Amino acid sequence: MLVSLLAFVLAQAPGPCLERYQSLHPTCPGGVGCPSSEPEACSLLVSTFAVDESRLGQLLREDEAVEVIQREAVQPVLGVGVAGTPGQIDATVSVQPVGLVGASLGVVSSDYGRAHLLTFSANPLAIASKDPGSQARLSRLFDVSVVLPAPLGDEQPAGFFGLRSNIDFLGAAVAHRELETLSAAALQAQRQALSAGGGIREDLRRALDTLPPEQRARCLDALFAPGGTLEGLAAACSPGLPARLRTAAAASPRFQQALDDFEDAVDSAHGGLQVQLDVPATRSSPVPFRAALLGAGTYSLTRDLRAPWRVDAMASFGPDYLLSAGEGALGATLAVALGVKARLLRGMPRLHSSLGLRGHLGQSSPLRPLSVPSLPGNYLQAQLGLSLPIGRTGLAVAGGMNWSIAGGSYYGQTAFSANLIYSLPGRTR
Numbered sequence: 001m002l003v004s005l006l007a008f009v010l011a012q013a014p015g016p017c018l019e020r021y022q023s024l025h026p027t028c029p030g031g032v033g034c035p036s037s038e039p040e041a042c043s044l045l046v047s048t049f050a051v052d053e054s055r056l057g058q059l060l061r062e063d064e065a066v067e068v069i070q071r072e073a074v075q076p077v078l079g080v081g082v083a084g085t086p087g088q089i090d091a092t093v094s095v096q097p098v099g100l101v102g103a104s105l106g107v108v109s110s111d112y113g114r115a116h117l118l119t120f121s122a123n124p125l126a127i128a129s130k131d132p133g134s135q136a137r138l139s140r141l142f143d144v145s146v147v148l149p150a151p152l153g154d155e156q157p158a159g160f161f162g163l164r165s166n167i168d169f170l171g172a173a174v175a176h177r178e179l180e181t182l183s184a185a186a187l188q189a190q191r192q193a194l195s196a197g198g199g200i201r202e203d204l205r206r207a208l209d210t211l212p213p214e215q216r217a218r219c220l221d222a223l224f225a226p227g228g229t230l231e232g233l234a235a236a237c238s239p240g241l242p243a244r245l246r247t248a249a250a251a252s253p254r255f256q257q258a259l260d261d262f263e264d265a266v267d268s269a270h271g272g273l274q275v276q277l278d279v280p281a282t283r284s285s286p287v288p289f290r291a292a293l294l295g296a297g298t299y300s301l302t303r304d305l306r307a308p309w310r311v312d313a314m315a316s317f318g319p320d321y322l323l324s325a326g327e328g329a330l331g332a333t334l335a336v337a338l339g340v341k342a343r344l345l346r347g348m349p350r351l352h353s354s355l356g357l358r359g360h361l362g363q364s365s366p367l368r369p370l371s372v373p374s375l376p377g378n379y380l381q382a383q384l385g386l387s388l389p390i391g392r393t394g395l396a397v398a399g400g401m402n403w404s405i406a407g408g409s410y411y412g413q414t415a416f417s418a419n420l421i422y423s424l425p426g427r428t429r
Contacts, residue, residue, distance in 0.1 A: 016217040017041035017208060020224065042208035045220070046201055083164060084276040084292060085117055085147055085371050089385030089400035091356025092316040092335040095166040095272040095296045097143035100126050105150065109414050116150035136179050141172040159281035162370065170271030170297065178266045185258035189249035207238040264305040271297035278370050288367045290374060294318030312339040314354065322367045322376055329376035331362020349389035356383055379407030
C-alpha cells in the first residue's frame with residue numbers, strides 16, 4: 001500500500017520538462033495551451049527552443065560553425081616552388097604557397113644542355129594548424145621549397161641545392177576576408193538546420209523522452225542555460241547531434257553556394273615576396289651562387305569569379321645577384337604576363353596558361369646560373385606556359401617555352417614538368 005501511494009505521488013509530481021516549461025511560462029499551469037504531461041512539455045520545449053534565434057546564437061559559436069568547411073578550398077592552382085628554375089612556366093613568379101606539400105620533377109632542354117630537377121615544397125603553417133579556420137588562412141601565407149638535381153640522365157648532375165620561399169600577404173588577407181563570409185554562411189546554415197530541420201528536432205525530442213529525469217534536467221540546462229555550446233548539448237542530450245547538424249548544414253543549398261563563392265574568390269588575388277637562393281655544393285660546381293628577392297602579384301581581371309574563363313594580370317620585380325670564384329653580377333628583373341584559367345567541368349581544377357615578357361637589366365658576366373631566365377646582362381625574353389591538371393588527383397603536367405627577343409647570347413629553352421600537389425581533402429577549383 002505504501003509503495004503504491006509513493007508511486008502515485010511521484011507520478012503526480014511535475015517532471016523536468018514540465019517544471020522548465022512552467023518556469024518559462026508564468027501562466028502555466030492552468031493557462032490556455034499549457035501542457036498537461038511530461039512528454040507534451042518536452043515536445044513544446046523542443047519546438048520553442050528550435051525557433052528561438054537568441055538561444056541558437058548562444059549555442060553555435062563561429063569556431064563550431066566553421067567545422068562545416070572541413071578544410072576545403074585550399075588546393076593551389078599552379079605548381080610547386082619551381083620559380084627561378086628551368087621549370088618555371090610563367091614569365092612572372094607566383095607567390096601562391098602550396099596548400100600542404102608538393103613535389104615537382106622537371107626536364108629542361110636549352111642551349112646549355114639538358115637538366116633534371118626535383119623540387120619538394122611544404123607549408124609548415126598548414127601542417128601545424130589544428131582547425132579548419134586557421135588552416136584555411138595560414139595555408140595561404142607561407143611555404144618553403146628545396147630544389148635538387150635529379151640523377152636521371154647519363155651526365156653527372158651539377159652539385160647544388162636551391163631554396164625557395166613564398167610569403168603571400170595579399171592571398172592570406174583575401175582568404176581571411178572570404179573565410180569570415182563563409183563562416184557566417186556556415187553558422188546561418190547550422191541555425192537553419194537546428195531551427196527548421198525535422199531530423200534535428202526529432203533527435204532532441206527523442207532524447208528528452210528517453211533520458212532519465214536527472215539526465216533530462218541536465219539536457220534542459222544545456223538547451224536553455226546562457227553560454228551553452230553545441231558540444232555541451234551533445235554531452236547532455238544526444239552525442240550524435242553535432243555530426244547530424246553539420247551534415248545537414250553542409251548539404252544545404254545556401255552553404256553550398258557560399259562554398260562555391262569562397263573557392264572561386266579566395267585565389268582571385270595574390271601579392272607578396274619570393275626569396276630564391278641557389279648554393280653550389282662544391283667549389284667545382286658549374287652552378288654559381290645566386291640570390292634574388294622578388295615582389296610579385298596576381299589580380300583577376302574577371303568580375304564574375306565563378307565564370308568558366310578567368311583572366312589574370314601578373315607582374316613581378318626584384319633584384320638578383322650572382323657570385324662565383326670572386327666574380328659577381330648584380331641585376332634586376334621586371335616581368336609582366338596575362339594568364340588564363342579555364343575550367344572545363346564544374347568541380348574540377350582550372351587549366352592555366354600564360355603569355356608574358358621578362359626584361360633584365362644588369363652587369364654582364366660569363367656566369368651561367370641554374371635557369372636561362374636568370375642569366376646576367378641586358379635582354380628581353382618572351383615566355384609561354386601551360387599547366388594542365390589531371391582530374392582531381394593533385395597531379396598536373398606543365399610545360400613552357402622561353403625565347404629571346406632582344407639581347408642575350410642564347411635562343412631559348414623548353415621545359416616540361418610534372419607537379420604532384422597534395423592538399424587536405426576537399427574540392428578543387
